Amino acid sequence: MAVPASGKLSLAGINAEVGNNAYDATAQELTSLQTLAEETSINSNSASTPNASTPHAMSEWYGYDHDAEPSFENVQAVSKSLSTGTDNAISFTDQSDTFNFTGSTAWTISLWIKAGWSSSLNDNIHFIIGQKTNAAKQIEDMIKIIYNESTNRIECRYGNVAGSGQWYNQGGWLFHSQLSQYVAGYNAAGLGSTFWSSSNRGYVNDDDYTMITITKSTTNTAASMKLYWNANAAGAAPIQTNNNSGSRASNPLSTTDDRLWSIGSNGVHSGQSGAGQQRKTGNNSATIYNDVTIWNKELSASEVTELYNNGTVLNAQTHSAASNLKGHWTWEVDGSNTVVDTGVGDFTISGSSSIVNK
Amino acid sequence: MNYYIVTKEVFNTLNKENITFMRKSMNDAHRLIVTTDTVSERIRKFQNINTCSNYTFTNHSDWTGSGDGIDVDDLETNTYISEVDD
Numbered sequence: 001m002a003v004p005a006s007g008k009l010s011l012a013g014i015n016a017e018v019g020n021n022a023y024d025a026t027a028q029e030l031t032s033l034q035t036l037a038e039e040t041s042i043n044s045n046s047a048s049t050p051n052a053s054t055p056h057a058m059s060e061w062y063g064y065d066h067d068a069e070p071s072f073e074n075v076q077a078v079s080k081s082l083s084t085g086t087d088n089a090i091s092f093t094d095q096s097d098t099f100n101f102t103g104s105t106a107w108t109i110s111l112w113i114k115a116g117w118s119s120s121l122n123d124n125i126h127f128i129i130g131q132k133t134n135a136a137k138q139i140e141d142m143i144k145i146i147y148n149e150s151t152n153r154i155e156c157r158y159g160n161v162a163g164s165g166q167w168y169n170q171g172g173w174l175f176h177s178q179l180s181q182y183v184a185g186y187n188a189a190g191l192g193s194t195f196w197s198s199s200n201r202g203y204v205n206d207d208d209y210t211m212i213t214i215t216k217s218t219t220n221t222a223a224s225m226k227l228y229w230n231a232n233a234a235g236a237a238p239i240q241t242n243n244n245s246g247s248r249a250s251n252p253l254s255t256t257d258d259r260l261w262s263i264g265s266n267g268v269h270s271g272q273s274g275a276g277q278q279r280k281t282g283n284n285s286a287t288i289y290n291d292v293t294i295w296n297k298e299l300s301a302s303e304v305t306e307l308y309n310n311g312t313v314l315n316a317q318t319h320s321a322a323s324n325l326k327g328h329w330t331w332e333v334d335g336s337n338t339v340v341d342t343g344v345g346d347f348t349i350s351g352s353s354s355i356v357n358k
Numbered sequence: 359m360n361y362y363i364v365t366k367e368v369f370n371t372l373n374k375e376n377i378t379f380m381r382k383s384m385n386d387a388h389r390l391i392v393t394t395d396t397v398s399e400r401i402r403k404f405q406n407i408n409t410c411s412n413y414t415f416t417n418h419s420d421w422t423g424s425g426d427g428i429d430v431d432d433l434e435t436n437t438y439i440s441e442v443d444d
Contacts, residue, residue, distance in 0.1 A: 122381070170435060
């Protein structure tokens with residue numbers, strides 16, 4: 001609670017704001033205006049602040065909020081360089097298990113994306129991937145969201161190694177067909193019959209970004225995932241692969257292994273000798289990613305609509321489900337996870353990948 | 359599974375029900391396919407999924423615009439749908 005913006009002020013009340021972050025007109029602890037002005041560590045996040053120079057005036061404290069949060073800015077984003085390799089990656093290692101979702105946990109991953117690839121990519125681009133660090137195969141303890149330009153599909157897959165094989169559940173949504181089983185994706189994306197690229201971005205906000213959101217319930221099947229294009233529901237995946245039956249099911253995703261999370265590239269290589277790591281970045285021009293959020297719940301359709309905020313990037317920490325927000329990367333200045341209570345998940349932005357104006 | 363490169367014309371004659379993966383070449387003249395059928399009229403046949411993938415890395419400019427080849431992962435998990443992947 002801030003100091004009132006007008007009217008009669010109490011010196012002890014201001015002292016309470018400074019001491020307890022709560023202005024109290026009935027407070028009685030004595031202090032002096034000079035002490036307050038000269039010894040208070042002023043919170044510059046407050047829209048109104050006093051100065052420390054004489055003469056001091058009570059009126060300088062009008063509207064001062066000692067525990068004001070920083071104002072939310074959406075000026076910058078992160079550009080994933082087309083250059084590949086770990087030297088150009090955007091990644092962090094989660095050693096805290098904060099993001100160690102499994103097949104039976106609910107989660108939501110959302111990101112804003114400005115497509116940079118062209119219609120001649122004819123390959124996939126990885127939006128986000130989390131996987132076991134130093135994995136020999138990409139699938140180890142893995143969750144990923146990719147766009148395959150050759151088929152015009154967003155795919156979300158999670159799974160793990162299972163002996164010499166693997167298990168995974170995968171959902172695929174395509175956007176160019178009006179056949180009944182695909183029309184929800186067609187209507188959600190607004191791409192028409194042409195594939196998604198930098199020259200055909202479909203429904204975007206005023207800055208040419210699309211908010212892509214995948215939600216997952218606690219059910220361990222491909223049907224548990226839903227896709228939203230902005231606030232438009234594409235529903236459960238029309239293309240589902242459930243490859244987790246039999247003995248494979250006894251190899252769940254680990255809740256304790258450290259996982260490497262990467263934005264805009266494929267993390268560890270996917271079994272290709274000599275192919276290297278952190279590839280699948282796109283082509284043409286760099287794809288730019290804005291606010292990324294990870295939640296430990298399946299956001300509802302109305303909650304996704306709230307997050308989309310009519311196309312204005314929302315401060316996710318003010319979202320009605322903010323208590324379930326585990327990661328929020330705004331890419332203002334750097335790749336810090338702004339969810340303070342996790343204290344983990346700061347992306348390192350390397351090489352020619354960089355923070356850019358959105 | 360069988361791994362082939364075939365011409366577009368041959369591809370159009372194949373039984374799509376048995377094809378699990380298809381990627382058009384960059385010039386649209388060829389198709390890289392994974393199928394349970396045996397195809398005799400082919401440009402190239404690969405011994406296994408790894409040699410197939412490795413070939414696309416060596417000849418990536420024929421198959422992708424990314425500078426990369428087609429991962430084994432893609433060959434295994436992409437699902438060909440004849441009604442939309444024409």
